[in-house]
Amino acid sequence: xxxxxxxVWVSQPLFDxxxxxxxxxxxxxxxxxxxxxxxAGVAAALGDVDGALVTxxxxxxxxxxxNATKLRAVANVGVGYNNLDIDALHARGIVATNTPDxxxxxxxxxxxxxxxxxxxxxxxxxxxxxAGRWQGWNFKGLLGADLHxxxxxxxxxxxxxxxxxxxxxxxxMRVLYHNRSRLPADIERDCNASYVDFxxxxxxxxxxxxxxxxxAASHHIVDAAAxxxxxxxxxxxxxxxxxxxxxxxxxxxxxxxxxxxxALDVFEGEPAVDPRLLALDNIVLTPHIASxxxxxxxxMVALAVDNLIAALGAGPEAGRPPTPxxxxxxxxxxxxxxxxx
Ligand code: GLV
Numbered sequence: 001x002x003x004x005x006x007x008v009w010v011s012q013p014l015f016d017x018x019x020x021x022x023x024x025x026x027x028x029x030x031x032x033x034x035x036x037x038x039x040a041g042v043a044a045a046l047g048d049v050d051g052a053l054v055t056x057x058x059x060x061x062x063x064x065x066x067n068a069t070k071l072r073a074v075a076n077v078g079v080g081y082n083n084l085d086i087d088a089l090h091a092r093g094i095v096a097t098n099t100p101d102x103x104x105x106x107x108x109x110x111x112x113x114x115x116x117x118x119x120x121x122x123x124x125x126x127x128x129x130x131a132g133r134w135q136g137w138n139f140k141g142l143l144g145a146d147l148h149x150x151x152x153x154x155x156x157x158x159x160x161x162x163x164x165x166x167x168x169x170x171x172x173m174r175v176l177y178h179n180r181s182r183l184p185a186d187i188e189r190d191c192n193a194s195y196v197d198f199x200x201x202x203x204x205x206x207x208x209x210x211x212x213x214x215x216a217a218s219h220h221i222v223d224a225a226a227x228x229x230x231x232x233x234x235x236x237x238x239x240x241x242x243x244x245x246x247x248x249x250x251x252x253x254x255x256x257x258x259x260x261x262x263a264l265d266v267f268e269g270e271p272a273v274d275p276r277l278l279a280l281d282n283i284v285l286t287p288h289i290a291s292x293x294x295x296x297x298x299x300m301v302a303l304a305v306d307n308l309i310a311a312l313g314a315g316p317e318a319g320r321p322p323t324p325x326x327x328x329x330x331x332x333x334x335x336x337x338x339x340x341x
Pocket of ligand 1: 078240291
């Protein structure tokens with residue numbers, strides 16, 4: 001009798017030609033159209049499979065895996081994995097993997113783009129023009145802040161944070177960073193970045209970029225008190241996770257002129273966006289696309305596919321998925337371990 005082929009669930013449409021490699025080893029239950037899966041839907045999908053390829057939209061926690069008796073591996077398509085309950089998965093011996101490295105440079109590019117857009121009011125200026133409000137060249141209209149020669153603050157100095165720091169050299173920015181642990185001297189030198197405490201980072205940054213992992217410890221770490229410590233002329237860019245920023249406090253700070261401008265690619269309740277943020281002009285809002293170049297999104301799926309194949313004991317790397325998530329890790333955007341983003 002033919003041996004039963006392992007069965008895997010792919011939670012969203014990805015790139016068919018990349019996902020096709022799963023068919024060499026497994027029976028694939030592929031969701032055909034982009035959709036939201038609630039907890040019951042995820043639990044039902046995981047109920048009879050050996051592995052799953054999921055995106056950041058799918059929460060995989062204790063309840064979702066309660067009846068997934070065959071489940072052995074969950075491959076997340078994303079570097080951040082706060083959608084996975086790592087402790088619950090590991091307690092059941094289920095391998096969890098993510099997609100670090102392949103998205104570092106693309107995400108750093110986008111962080112820089114957002115920071116520039118906030119500083120130079122790019123999207124606000126475009127809305128002004130499209131609305132027909134441009135009456136002719138206005139010497140004092142839509143003035144922004146310079147990047148060159150300013151101080152960049154990076155909260156979370158993992159691979160993406162370092163990528164942003166390296167880009168800042170070209171703009172002759174002074175780079176300060178704060179991280180749970182200080183980086184080795186050679187990396188600091190390479191990034192031309194100096195370690196400071198959190199309060200100093202807040203006080204001295206002209207442009208503050210958040211790239212730290214999301215965890216209980218970083219929830220609303222940028223709250224009203226933190227925002228009050230920033231320069232009123234500063235910009236704040238978040239490409240990490242929405243829950244790191246207290247969005248109500250941010251809306252107040254932007255609305256009152258306490259903070260010059262902000263750029264958010266991530267939101268606490270995404271895809272819902274706080275209407276107070278939507279109503280503001282001095283904020284750039286994008287729908288969680290920091291890693292969204294075609295090449296990088298394909299590379300992320302390819303890595304997740306490699307991870308799933310190997311984690312389920314197939315392919316050339318059987319038993320050795322390239323990027324497993326370590327036990328006790330809590331992960332946001334750029335993390336293997338809490339605070340090391
Ligand atoms: C995107 O936010 C990711 O974590 O990959």
